[in-house]
Amino acid sequence: MEAMNSSMSTGRAPKQARSLQTHNRILDATEELIRERPFQEVSNLSIANAAGIAAGSLYSRFPKRELLLAALIDRLMERAESRLEYLQTTYASNEPGDIVANAHVTVREFIRFSRDNQHILSSFEGDESILIHRRRFERSLTNTIRDSFIEHLPAAMSDGLSTKVTWRAELAMRIVASAVHRAIGPPVEWAKDMGIDDDQLAAELTKMAVGYFVMGESMELKQLAPVPYE
Amino acid sequence: MEAMNSSMSTGRAPKQARSLQTHNRILDATEELIRERPFQEVSNLSIANAAGIAAGSLYSRFPKRELLLAALIDRLMERAESRLEYLQTTYASNEPGDIVANAHVTVREFIRFSRDNQHILSSFEGDESILIHRRRFERSLTNTIRDSFIEHLPAAMSDGLSTKVTWRAELAMRIVASAVHRAIGPPVEWAKDMGIDDDQLAAELTKMAVGYFVMGESMELKQLAPVPYE
Incomplete structure (x- = not known):
């Protein structure tokens, strides 16, 4: 797991360009989804789908919803x-x-x-x-x-x-x-x-x-x- | 059902002394219960119990939660x-x-x-x-x-x-x-x-x-x- 770094699992913005891109894509997707319904009703799966990443990848970056x-x-x-x-x-x-x-x-x-x-x-x-x-x-x-x-x-x-x-x-x-x-x-x-x-x-x-x-x-x-x- | 009157099922405060007493007891019980937890988590049954009335009686007065x-x-x-x-x-x-x-x-x-x-x-x-x-x-x-x-x-x-x-x-x-x-x-x-x-x-x-x-x-x-x- 060499792509793993300290920013993962803490929810903080990572430094590496590519990782930061994914981070921002997740936040963009979440923002888009909560325009339609409250955060409490938006599932992790729908966030991962909208961001175009695997659910596991979302989880490794934001193991808790509150970090997101x-x-x-x-x-x-x-x-x-x-x-x-x-x-x-x-x-x-x-x-x-x-x-x-x-x-x-x-x-x-x-x-x-x-x-x-x-x-x-x-x-x-x-x-x-x-x-x-x-x-x-x-x-x-x-x-x-x-x-x-x-x-x-x-x-x-x-x-x-x-x-x-x-x-x-x-x-x-x-x-x-x-x-x-x-x-x-x-x-x-x-x-x-x-x-x-x-x-x-x-x-x-x-x-x-x-x-x-x-x-x-x-x-x-x-x-x-x-x-x-x- | 001679105790039934127009205030029932509208949630408005009834005029008859005895009916008004029950009405206020229900409101008192609800107020007491929502000191502990949000209204959304307080069941009709617990309100009826706390007010000392039957669940059906609560329902006939407040057929919808929002009326309460x-x-x-x-x-x-x-x-x-x-x-x-x-x-x-x-x-x-x-x-x-x-x-x-x-x-x-x-x-x-x-x-x-x-x-x-x-x-x-x-x-x-x-x-x-x-x-x-x-x-x-x-x-x-x-x-x-x-x-x-x-x-x-x-x-x-x-x-x-x-x-x-x-x-x-x-x-x-x-x-x-x-x-x-x-x-x-x-x-x-x-x-x-x-x-x-x-x-x-x-x-x-x-x-x-x-x-x-x-x-x-x-x-x-x-x-x-x-x-x-x-």
Whole structure:
């Protein structure tokens, strides 16, 4: 078994060109199949068939189903990162320090990304075995967006960037991500209920994130008295 | 079958005291059981047993499983409404027009409500048959919260209450509800990831909702150039 290498059976992307090609073919086939039905209903055999490989070969690379999903998540994360990087090189020089315009680009892009990858994202739902991957993915995506947001803060805000600013930016992005998830994804899809298209959603969520980010620091909340149950 | 009435087989709450008692016992038993496992894994027989009734009697009241879930949702909605009503009578006179304090009470309460009813709320997930009930529930809950929010707007804001104000309040509450869902509910639970407790979550989401509500109207967004895929 000289073709066997350490990447096999761990589900990680292999280094050798040919092996990597097969790896990607498996992921492509899986992505294609989960456009039609949830991952839980897609059999290993149908994945192997669609990828044009033997079932045993699929098994030797992904001995557990969760490794396959984890690999899909990794690839999704790479896609998101390279997209954001591209955006930054395109936009960063145009609007340095324009927090609203930069947040707007990021949020619009995040919505587009969520739409494009809806079939993968909803495959994660309800699968206990990949909870840990799912949380890792969400955290890492949110942090990537947060960093892209922070990178474009006006100098006055980013000088002496405190943990608090970073924390607030992360929270803003968590809220954006949650809102997008429920606004355009099943089962709720409230954007459809409210008759809002993706551009409007992007605009309003940008206002929300920037409004929170700018006002949040200074807004004073009174201590609330506890309300007992009647 | 003189006990038979029109509420039977529709899943709606019956009017006769004794029949209503049985109806509620079935819902109580179901709620108790879905604390332990998802609704999909709870059998009709175990519900009938826990409620102390015959399986046939359960069937005659709820011929379809989805009617049972729909009845649970109705009861949940009643609970939420009566709780918000109680809050309004307790708080409304204290802080008339204090939009921040009033939003804070509402958001904190919504988080508490979501925590207390987590077992029911997560039973809805992934069940295609009750999608329509689920969406009705979310819409109606959001609108109830929105109305409670609008009711406490300062006179300057609520005089000549426009569709736009109502729309913005609804959107703010949709965002709050989405954030709470993903912050405290599985699979994501990002509040736990970020080390935020329910009180902090309530405070930050209040700032977010009010910040958006107050600044959203006046914030100008530039038209974004389309970004092509590379």
